[in-house]
Amino acid sequence: MQTSVPVLLYHHINYDNDVLSIPPELFEEHLKFLKSEGYESITKEQLGEYLETGKKTWKDKAVVITFDDGYLDTWVYAYPLLKKYGFNAILFLVTWTVEEDEFTGLNLEDYWSGKIPKERLPNCSSTYSIEFGCRIKTVRRLCWEEVRTMERSGIIDVEPHSKTHRKIYASDKIVDFNRPKDKLSAWQMVKGDERFGTPDFERKPELAAREFIAYQDLRDRLADYVIQNGYAEFFKKPNWRMELENIVEEYKKEKSTEKIGEFESEEEQRKRIKTELEVAKGEVGYEVRKICEAFSWPWGAYTPLSLEIAKEVGFKYLFTTKHGSNSPGDSPFEIKRFGVWKKDLDWFKSRVRLYSKKLLSKAYGAVYRKI
Ligand SMILES: [Zn+2]
Numbered sequence: 001m002q003t004s005v006p007v008l009l010y011h012h013i014n015y016d017n018d019v020l021s022i023p024p025e026l027f028e029e030h031l032k033f034l035k036s037e038g039y040e041s042i043t044k045e046q047l048g049e050y051l052e053t054g055k056k057t058w059k060d061k062a063v064v065i066t067f068d069d070g071y072l073d074t075w076v077y078a079y080p081l082l083k084k085y086g087f088n089a090i091l092f093l094v095t096w097t098v099e100e101d102e103f104t105g106l107n108l109e110d111y112w113s114g115k116i117p118k119e120r121l122p123n124c125s126s127t128y129s130i131e132f133g134c135r136i137k138t139v140r141r142l143c144w145e146e147v148r149t150m151e152r153s154g155i156i157d158v159e160p161h162s163k164t165h166r167k168i169y170a171s172d173k174i175v176d177f178n179r180p181k182d183k184l185s186a187w188q189m190v191k192g193d194e195r196f197g198t199p200d201f202e203r204k205p206e207l208a209a210r211e212f213i214a215y216q217d218l219r220d221r222l223a224d225y226v227i228q229n230g231y232a233e234f235f236k237k238p239n240w241r242m243e244l245e246n247i248v249e250e251y252k253k254e255k256s257t258e259k260i261g262e263f264e265s266e267e268e269q270r271k272r273i274k275t276e277l278e279v280a281k282g283e284v285g286y287e288v289r290k291i292c293e294a295f296s297w298p299w300g301a302y303t304p305l306s307l308e309i310a311k312e313v314g315f316k317y318l319f320t321t322k323h324g325s326n327s328p329g330d331s332p333f334e335i336k337r338f339g340v341w342k343k344d345l346d347w348f349k350s351r352v353r354l355y356s357k358k359l360l361s362k363a364y365g366a367v368y369r370k371i
Pocket residue numbers: 068069161165298299
């Protein structure tokens with residue numbers, strides 16, 4: 001008998017060469033397996049009721065299928081395949097990356113109906129470009145019309161996954177200086193000053209840390225120095241780091257202090273997190289015309305404070321990346337998920353079976369936290 005509901009976390013259904021990118025053919029195998037084993041996909045409300053009361057509102061076995069971030073491949077591959085096998089899913093969106101287009105693009109259904117050859121499907125692979133010496137990764141995102149169409153179908157429940165999915169500077173120790181990097185992706189974006197030459201501090205997910213802000217005059221001094229000394233070329237000098245470190249030391253001497261900035265107050269932190277959550281909730285709600293009640297934490301990162309604020313903002317279901325069981329008595333504010341990786345089908349089968357058993361998934365979750 002099933003004693004825990006596995007909650008699956010997908011990111012990409014595409015052909016990229018990384019562990020989070022599941023080829024559409026493999027995703028279809030996952031769905032076929034779930035179907036043949038008697039699993040049906042349930043909604044957050046059904047899961048919530050089960051956690052609270054133990055009542056099962058499904059026939060045999062259940063899973064919850066979720067997608068994080070909001071990539072175009074959710075529309076092109078995942079949505080048609082879910083529909084084909086009679087499954088539903090929750091899509092957690094990063095709202096600022098959603099495209100404004102007012103029409104839906106082509107997807108697998110257009111191929112199945114013979115309207116287009118397979119090559120005409122939108123390219124969902126990552127592309128790379130070089131700007132200012134940085135290698136920038138670009139991934140195509142959904143547009144609002146695709147999001148609305150999926151929500152209207154009843155197959156996809158659209159919910160927020162933050163507005164910006166950013167990190168913040170969360171320490172006063174300089175670990176580096178901002179400069180041209182080999183690789184850049186949207187996920188490396190930081191809320192703070194990123195001008196070349198400004199200090200780079202330890203970064204943490206913005207909903208799970210207190211922000212440190214270096215003084216404006218120090219940042220300006222460093223950024224101006226880099227501009228006056230060749231900008232990106234400056235970092236080719238062998239002593240560039242020492243030159244910037246000297247500016248920081250001079251600044252401290254001049255001000256007779258070791259302090260180079262301030263941490264936000266708890267009140268400011270609370271306000272910042274609340275605004276971020278409210279905006280994400282409001283934007284998705286406005287676009288799909290509903291009250292959003294679920295949220296998934298960017299990078300799975302949260303603290304007791306952000307948890308408290310998420311409840312205040314009105315979220316009833318909070319999805320984490322913690323491993324463990326979803327069984328009666330467990331909290332809907334700490335729903336456990338397991339990331340589906342590009343591994344063979346047997347790995348997938350064993351994980352679904354494991355997370356269907358309360359004791360096994362609890363034990364595995366405890367071990368997983370230690371490694
Ligand atoms: Zn994410």
